[in-house]
Amino acid sequence: xxxxxxxxxxxxxxxxxxxxxxxxxxxxxxxxxxxxxxxxxxxxxxxxxxxxxxxxxxxxxxxxxxxxxxxxxxxxxxxxxxxxxxxxxxxxxxxxxxxxxxxxxxxxxxxxxxxxxxxxxxxxxxxxxxxxxxxxxxxxxxxxxxxxxxxxxxxxxxxxxxxxxxxxxxxxxxxxxxxxxxx
Numbered sequence: 559x560x561x562x563x564x565x566x567x568x569x570x571x572x573x574x575x576x577x578x579x580x581x582x583x584x585x586x587x588x589x590x591x592x593x594x595x596x597x598x599x600x601x602x603x604x605x606x607x608x609x610x611x612x613x614x615x616x617x618x619x620x621x622x623x624x625x626x627x628x629x630x631x632x633x634x635x636x637x638x639x640x641x642x643x644x645x646x647x648x649x650x651x652x653x654x655x656x657x658x659x660x661x662x663x664x665x666x667x668x669x670x671x672x673x674x675x676x677x678x679x680x681x682x683x684x685x686x687x688x689x690x691x692x693x694x695x696x697x698x699x700x701x702x703x704x705x706x707x708x709x710x711x712x713x714x715x716x717x718x719x720x721x722x723x724x725x726x727x728x729x730x731x732x733x734x735x736x737x738x739x740x741x
Contacts, residue, residue, distance in 0.1 A: 561590065566629035573620060580620075584613060591637060598641040604648070612640045678702070685735045692716075693728035700725050 565583060572580030588609070595608045615636050623632050678686070686694050692714075699710035700721070711718040 561630035561633055563629075565633070566623075566625060569620065569623050569629060570625035573623065573625070584616075587613075587616075587633070591633075594634070594637055595641050598638065599644065601648075604644055608640050608644045611644070612637045615640055681736075682732075685732055688735075689728050689731060693724045693731070696721050696724035697728045697732075 565587065568579040568583035568586075572583060591609050591612055592605060595612065596602070596605045599605055599608060616633070619636060623629065686697065689697070695714055696710075696716075699705050699713060700707065703710075705713070707718045707721065711721045714721050714724075716724070
């Protein structure tokens with residue numbers, strides 16, 4: 559990915575509070591990011607999703623950029639990691655899911671479902687419904703919505719440690735429900 563000195567200067571200015579420089583940086587990064595991610599993924603529909611993820615990661619990690627260092631390697635590392643995460647997720651999904659044709663077709667849903675509900679089986683949905691509300695919420699935030707721990711804890715109104723404990727207890731209860739040995 560061709561990155562010149564302007565990007566580093568804009569990021570340094572953005573770190574100093576210059577919103578205009580930050581907006582310019584993100585806008586100018588789009589074309590080279592799309593090319594770079596496109597080469598890594600070779601999946602045009604996924605490129606825009608990963609580019610958006612890269613922009614979010616840049617935003618979250620903007621404090622970690624050191625202006626005395628080159629901007630290009632910092633950016634390429636973020637983009638490469640986001641692309642690798644997308645490839646890993648695609649591989650995991652491929653191991654879990656079968657195409658609809660192989661499954662004999664899929665019936666359309668008769669009524670709307672809650673976000674994330676389409677990803678879980680009816681048995682799991684019933685088991686989740688039997689968990690205490692705090693444990694169910696911890697699993698939903700951390701595992702179904704895949705929120706980072708600090709954000710999930712904030713949404714749950716709990717400390718990160720308390721939320722992890724709730725999720726652990728919920729997973730242990732689900733393992734017992736499905737006949738797997740709980741640690």
